[in-house]
Amino acid sequence: METGIVLKGIGGYYYVRVGDTVYECRLRGKFRKLQQTALVGDEVKITSLNREQGVIEEILPRRNALIRPPIANVDQALLVFAAANPDPNRLLIDRLLVQVSAEGIHPLLVINKGDLDPEGAQRLTALYRAAGFTTLITSAVTGQGLPELKQHLATRVSVICGPSGAGKSSLINALAPGLSLKTGEVSDKIGRGRHTTRHVELLTVGEGWLADTPGFSSLSLHNVNSKELAHFYPDFLPYMQCRFPGCMHRAEPDCGVRLAVEQGLIDQTRYHNYLELLEEVLEQERRY
Numbered sequence: 001m002e003t004g005i006v007l008k009g010i011g012g013y014y015y016v017r018v019g020d021t022v023y024e025c026r027l028r029g030k031f032r033k034l035q036q037t038a039l040v041g042d043e044v045k046i047t048s049l050n051r052e053q054g055v056i057e058e059i060l061p062r063r064n065a066l067i068r069p070p071i072a073n074v075d076q077a078l079l080v081f082a083a084a085n086p087d088p089n090r091l092l093i094d095r096l097l098v099q100v101s102a103e104g105i106h107p108l109l110v111i112n113k114g115d116l117d118p119e120g121a122q123r124l125t126a127l128y129r130a131a132g133f134t135t136l137i138t139s140a141v142t143g144q145g146l147p148e149l150k151q152h153l154a155t156r157v158s159v160i161c162g163p164s165g166a167g168k169s170s171l172i173n174a175l176a177p178g179l180s181l182k183t184g185e186v187s188d189k190i191g192r193g194r195h196t197t198r199h200v201e202l203l204t205v206g207e208g209w210l211a212d213t214p215g216f217s218s219l220s221l222h223n224v225n226s227k228e229l230a231h232f233y234p235d236f237l238p239y240m241q242c243r244f245p246g247c248m249h250r251a252e253p254d255c256g257v258r259l260a261v262e263q264g265l266i267d268q269t270r271y272h273n274y275l276e277l278l279e280e281v282l283e284q285e286r287r288y
């Protein structure tokens with residue numbers, strides 16, 4: 001048996017990449033009885049019937065599984081924001097960083113459209129690098145940062161997410177030439193792009209795999225609780241020496257995080273967005 005990765009599934013057929021070959025596979029009958037199906041991203045063991053077809057004999061244990069898009073074993077999420085047009089929404093950046101980290105997925109903050117505002121892009125990436133995140137400036141138009149982005153994709157399964165119009169489809173097209181995803185023009189009137197991307201497939205990009213469908217469309221922080229929220233802030237961690245063990249870093253006395261904000265050691269906006277997300281999580285907990 002050979003081990004491969006499921007790149008896509010259509011109507012009961014799974015396309016499994018083993019080395020340089022893609023096999024069209026069906027699931028062994030036992031999976032139907034167990035009501036199990038394979039997910040894109042699954043590592044599977046197959047027996048080949050010939051050089052093009054095979055049978056999935058075993059689905060290896062999943063490290064994680066996203067619901068939208070349905071993909072297993074996601075290692076990394078590219079959080080794509082535009083340097084301008086549309087302007088980056090700091091609250092959405094922080095929200096996605098928390099959401100992704102809480103799933104155990106490594107976030108890579110990509111500031112695209114670097115050509116439109118090079119200085120703004122530098123400022124933003126410097127801020128988030130200082131906060132402990134991996135960042136990259138790209139441009140789907142000039143090609144800036146694309147070789148580096150490819151390196152970040154190597155040997156992993158990545159999904160792309162971010163707001164409409166940030167250039168997600170453009171980046172996917174630039175990384176996987178030959179594929180032509182539709183890209184939407186940003187309407188200047190409303191400043192938002194159209195949602196044009198649809199089906200789910202893992203694209204082979206260099207040595208890695210990239211989902212062609214954007215993820216994390218649900219914006220609720222259902223996977224985080226109020227006690228652990230601050231732990232997804234690497235920039236808070238060194239200062240989380242507060243008087244109260246359960247400190248949520250709001251109005252508690254002798255809070256190390258608040259002190260660090262006052263001393264300019266933690267970015268103000270990061271902290272304000274934290275408070276906003278904390279309120280949201282607390283409200284969620286009150287309701288359930």
Ligand SMILES: Nc1nc2c(ncn2[C@@H]2O[C@H](COP(=O)(O)OP(=O)(O)OP(=O)(O)O)[C@@H](O)[C@H]2O)c(=O)[nH]1
Nearest residue numbers: 113139140164165166167168169170183184193194
């Ligand atoms: N100047 C510039 N324009 C870009 C860049 N990347 C994408 N665009 C343009 O921005 C617009 C939106 O790009 P898309 O790739 O459709 O954005 P998206 O994030 O996939 O948007 P949705 O499908 O709505 O989620 C298009 O007109 C692109 O041509 C870039 O790096 N620089």
Ligand SMILES: [Zn+2]
Nearest residue numbers: 242247249255
């Ligand atoms: Zn505190």
